[in-house]
Amino acid sequence: MDNKLQFVDLAASHGTRVHKPGVEHFEYSYKAEITNLYSLTATEKLYQIQIVDPGERKKFTFLPGQFVMLELPGIGEAPFSISSSAIRHGDLEFCIRGVGKMTNFLNRVKRGTTVGISGPFGTHFPVENMAGSDILLIAGGLGIVPLRSPLMSVLENRSSYGRVDIIYGAREPLELLFTYQYEMWKQFDINLEIIVDKGDDKWSGPVGLITEILQARIDNGTANDFRKNTYAIVCGPPVMFKFVCEMLTRAGLPMEKMFVSLERRMHCGRGKCCRCNVGSTYTCLEGPVFDYWTVLNLKEAI
Amino acid sequence: MIFKVFQASEIATLFELLSVNRIVGPIEKGRDVNDSPLYDFDVVYDFKDLALDYGQTIHSAKNYFLPYRENLCTFTFEDDAWEKDVDFGAYEAHVFFGLHPCDINALNKLDKVLMGNNYPNPFYGAKRSNMFIVGHSCTPTPSCFCHSMGSDSALSGFDLFLTLMEDEYFAEIQSSRAYHILENMETREATHRDHLLFRKASSRKRSLFKCEVDTSDLTKILDMEFESEVWRKWGGKCLSCGTCANVCPTCYCYGVEEEVNMDFSHASKVKQLYSCNLLDFAQVSGGHNFRPESSTRLKYRYYHKHRGFVEAYEESLCVGCGRCGNACLAGITVPEVIASVRGGEK
Numbered sequence A: 001m002d003n004k005l006q007f008v009d010l011a012a013s014h015g016t017r018v019h020k021p022g023v024e025h026f027e028y029s030y031k032a033e034i035t036n037l038y039s040l041t042a043t044e045k046l047y048q049i050q051i052v053d054p055g056e057r058k059k060f061t062f063l064p065g066q067f068v069m070l071e072l073p074g075i076g077e078a079p080f081s082i083s084s085s086a087i088r089h090g091d092l093e094f095c096i097r098g099v100g101k102m103t104n105f106l107n108r109v110k111r112g113t114t115v116g117i118s119g120p121f122g123t124h125f126p127v128e129n130m131a132g133s134d135i136l137l138i139a140g141g142l143g144i145v146p147l148r149s150p151l152m153s154v155l156e157n158r159s160s161y162g163r164v165d166i167i168y169g170a171r172e173p174l175e176l177l178f179t180y181q182y183e184m185w186k187q188f189d190i191n192l193e194i195i196v197d198k199g200d201d202k203w204s205g206p207v208g209l210i211t212e213i214l215q216a217r218i219d220n221g222t223a224n225d226f227r228k229n230t231y232a233i234v235c236g237p238p239v240m241f242k243f244v245c246e247m248l249t250r251a252g253l254p255m256e257k258m259f260v261s262l263e264r265r266m267h268c269g270r271g272k273c274c275r276c277n278v279g280s281t282y283t284c285l286e287g288p289v290f291d292y293w294t295v296l297n298l299k300e301a302i
Numbered sequence B: 001m002i003f004k005v006f007q008a009s010e011i012a013t014l015f016e017l018l019s020v021n022r023i024v025g026p027i028e029k030g031r032d033v034n035d036s037p038l039y040d041f042d043v044v045y046d047f048k049d050l051a052l053d054y055g056q057t058i059h060s061a062k063n064y065f066l067p068y069r070e071n072l073c074t075f076t077f078e079d080d081a082w083e084k085d086v087d088f089g090a091y092e093a094h095v096f097f098g099l100h101p102c103d104i105n106a107l108n109k110l111d112k113v114l115m116g117n118n119y120p121n122p123f124y125g126a127k128r129s130n131m132f133i134v135g136h137s138c139t140p141t142p143s144c145f146c147h148s149m150g151s152d153s154a155l156s157g158f159d160l161f162l163t164l165m166e167d168e169y170f171a172e173i174q175s176s177r178a179y180h181i182l183e184n185m186e187t188r189e190a191t192h193r194d195h196l197l198f199r200k201a202s203s204r205k206r207s208l209f210k211c212e213v214d215t216s217d218l219t220k221i222l223d224m225e226f227e228s229e230v231w232r233k234w235g236g237k238c239l240s241c242g243t244c245a246n247v248c249p250t251c252y253c254y255g256v257e258e259e260v261n262m263d264f265s266h267a268s269k270v271k272q273l274y275s276c277n278l279l280d281f282a283q284v285s286g287g288h289n290f291r292p293e294s295s296t297r298l299k300y301r302y303y304h305k306h307r308g309f310v311e312a313y314e315e316s317l318c319v320g321c322g323r324c325g326n327a328c329l330a331g332i333t334v335p336e337v338i339a340s341v342r343g344g345e346k
């Protein structure tokens, strides 16, 4: 008898280009083109990136708050939040800060460069459950980037939501992102309050910390009904969302109605490399969007 | 399950029958200062080299199904365009001859993470689907604590499991492939006496453990003791070298890097097994490190294995093979760490 064990070919596409969904989809990336890119500030650029194949582009769906792994072949791959509207499918926007090897390389590429995109990955902000309620969006620094996608979704369905407020803080006026869109947001009856740590000659707005604006609003008492009818999305550095979420909790906002997006190192986005673990929770699978109750229960989250 | 019995000496025949395939098994690699043999898994070409009476190998066999370094894809550049090629890196079936229950259980645990519902990993899956496993009974070494972790017996995840009883092997057959291979050998049906002998062999094994871990309420205790001083004590000893993850049969975390070749015609994306004890494991761009102290990294390793995995799968990710403790230059062992975290209960 022949005792040679038969080779089991797990993926029929073994050794060839991988195009099929299923297990062989693991390393699959959509080819996507950087159709446009421009500087928003000295360190951040906006990238408009379109999945090249029209069929794939249309089929690509995501929910606000999810991220993709963006790959520059030979340079690196890293997670980025999708910052565009979900109704635009695979016609995506990202706002990326140059901080390291891959992001600084991205900073230098030309319009027309082809990159790889895989995903979308992770959890999302449950904007659908927020219908009928007031929404408070609080962003610190780059935190406005993941907030922009749920914001778009609110704008697109403005009548489904009550009062919508944005409180946005940055270190200095020159670091403010999406300045060209503020007027448009206001036309949707969005109340936008901006505060900077340090003003400049041209700055006439408030100077201080986000928490000061929030405290004034809580003390005022008329603006939001935190106990009943409000959802909050808080994005920013860990210290910031910790303070903000604690304040909101004290003001009566239930912890399960407060959402944050955590940032961790990620090398796969698929629950395999463990780099993103907080305590023992995978940020890429069970996050990046968590409600505050869950975050409080995660060891070493903040 | 089907049970058979065959003469202990017949195992050489089994090896010969399987040797048309590549066989990986325990072999003696050298001797330590006390002239005790050091074992590791390697490709075995000759039955004489197969050290079935090994205590524990230094490394697990994971390099064969979870390679330390693996190509995830290759990019080919042409002008401004690129193509991506993916090869899961499995080309032939391998026989694993002589795995102990701990290592079979380790594979079953890895399957849960790597072949479960969330993004099953085809690089692992392709190799895992091509493993023919012949398990072998063992005698606990002084550092083994698999019985505490519920991993001292393999219930599934093998083709054939052989338990040595007196001068015969008791064979548990779990696949038709294994059944058909045994048809080429002299075997007999297992009798009631054999069943009793098998049980005797198991209970003898259980009586030989010298090392124990109390896992009762461990997930909760780890939560309670998250800020405990003992972590700082162990962290102070830990060299953050990552050896523990390197030898562990269930450590699977990794890092990814891309490399471009000299003439810029190709690039590859390479996965390298990592260790959560290494300094930059949780460091993000801008320099912020979520676990800057060796104590927080060491603690995380225990949390993942003994708490997080238990929460997710109702079993620990540690099989109690004792390898990390044997290999650790700082002498950090799982039983001691857990006992100290539990602290003076007794």
Ligand SMILES: Cc1cc2nc3c(=O)[nH]c(=O)nc-3n(C[C@H](O)[C@H](O)[C@H](O)COP(=O)(O)OP(=O)(O)OC[C@H]3O[C@@H](n4cnc5c(N)ncnc54)[C@H](O)[C@@H]3O)c2cc1C
Pocket (backbone or CB within 6 Å): A067, A076, A077, A078, A079, A080, A081, A082, A094, A095, A096, A097, A098, A099, A100, A101, A102, A103, A104, A142, A145, A146, A262, A263, A264, A265, A266, A267, A288, B256, B283, B284, B285, B286
């Ligand atoms: C869910 C999520 C969403 C994100 N969204 C955005 C965004 O919209 N805009 C933006 O500018 N940045 C975002 N980041 C951060 C971004 O991923 C890092 O800036 C980027 O990984 C840095 O890569 P680099 O090669 O330039 O840096 P290097 O420091 O050279 O990175 C080397 C390696 O470290 C890893 N790494 C380093 N920092 C991080 C980090 N913060 N998170 C994850 N992996 C890291 C990378 O995977 C890379 O392999 C996000 C991170 C996460 C986890």
Ligand code: SF4
Pocket (backbone or CB within 6 Å): B237, B238, B239, B240, B241, B242, B243, B244, B245, B277, B298, B324, B327, B328, B329, B330, B331, B332
């Ligand atoms: S526990 Fe031991 S083996 Fe593991 S990293 Fe620390 S010193 Fe190295």
Ligand code: SF4
Pocket (backbone or CB within 6 Å): B244, B247, B248, B249, B250, B251, B305, B317, B318, B319, B320, B321, B322, B323, B324, B325, B334
């Ligand atoms: S943690 Fe140590 S004892 Fe547990 S399975 Fe890994 S190497 Fe073996």
Ligand code: FES
Pocket (backbone or CB within 6 Å): A265, A266, A267, A268, A269, A270, A271, A272, A273, A274, A275, A276, A277, A282, A283, A284, A285
């Ligand atoms: S990013 Fe790899 S496990 Fe989450």
